[in-house]
Amino acid sequence: MTQIAEIRLRRVLDSRANGTVEADVLTESGGFGRAAAPSGASTGEHEAIELAPEEAIAAARDRAVPRLVGEAYAGDQRGVDRALHAADGTDDFSEIGANSAVAISMAAAKAGADMLGAPLYQHLGGAFRGENFPVPLGNVIGGGEHAADATDIQEFLSAPVGAPSVTDAVFANAAVHAEVGDVLAERGIPAGKGDEGAWAPSVEDEVAFEIMAEATETMSDDVGFEIGFGLDVAAAEMFEDGEYQYSDRTRSTDEQVEYVADLVREYDLVYVEDPLDENDFEGFAELTDRVGEETLICGDDLFVTNTERLQRGIEQGSANSILIKPNQIGTLTDAFDAVELAGRNGLDAVISHRSGETEDTTIAHLAVATDAPFIKTGAAGGERTAKLNELIRIAEDAL
């Protein structure tokens, strides 16, 4: 029923107006799935390889399509993803491109769901998935690689941890985003927006912390539930010559651990992603040891959704949370395996967008299917709200 009959690949635009890969998967009995690959700017050095879209499409047409059409079943996700690995033949999808692989993998899942007559989250999560919905982490102030001349820390994330429903949480993040805009205007600080729709003012990180504390407290009082905040430091982007290079100073690894631990305590941070360099499993472990009871220490560039790197982090106690980006590893199966390994070892999964996105909503379904406690997919901008609105629809559908 779900045998793949045709795969169409094309180049479409992402939110930075760069080209990316979109895949359509059609099954023999008329099932259809469409998905597009996202793209990072602050990419980890251990991620699967993204090729230029034209190159990825040509290679996938040549190598992957013949292994899938008439051979694989869209409803058999592990089978599809095994075929993608076999077609590529490398560890990092450098032959067909992780962008082609992830687009086909996600489109096949959607075609399988279509044939089975189930929403994607149900097809992926099964009848016995949990009943929880993820708390959305909303990027409301940012800089780093996502905006020129803004904060050093890449993302300041609103975290509505006390929200009674996913819909309340989504609107709370939107309200914090608007409040931050008002506070910036009151202070006479001009700000455009970065790649993910967060405000990108040219201020010291210290000012961004003050504004976040003020805006989340104001909106928390307004909505009547707890809204905290967190960070994606994206520290690998600042790490050069063995030190963390901030615009006004440098910090050694020990100083960075101290600095982040102090921030966690001072601002009651609920979440800290990539506080240290992407190869510093030990530094991560030291920080997790110090503040892991109080906050989530999340590995993004550290783990790159890769079970081998995650296993090492588990053994060393490097983090208590992992960011999951399907395009970092190339297939939904690999992303699921990372979520499962994390869960078995007590780490929380945070399903995540990339800074370059499309209107694709697969990650909203993935977060619900895996029962992930968090999803990071922005707060404002059409390619971000596409996922947030899908979460609202899923919550309505699933009740």
Ligand SMILES: C=C(OP(=O)(O)O)C(=O)O
């Ligand atoms: C979403 C992120 O940015 P990018 O997609 O640029 O890696 C991130 O670092 O978590």
Ligand SMILES: [Mg+2]
């Ligand atoms: Mg990150």
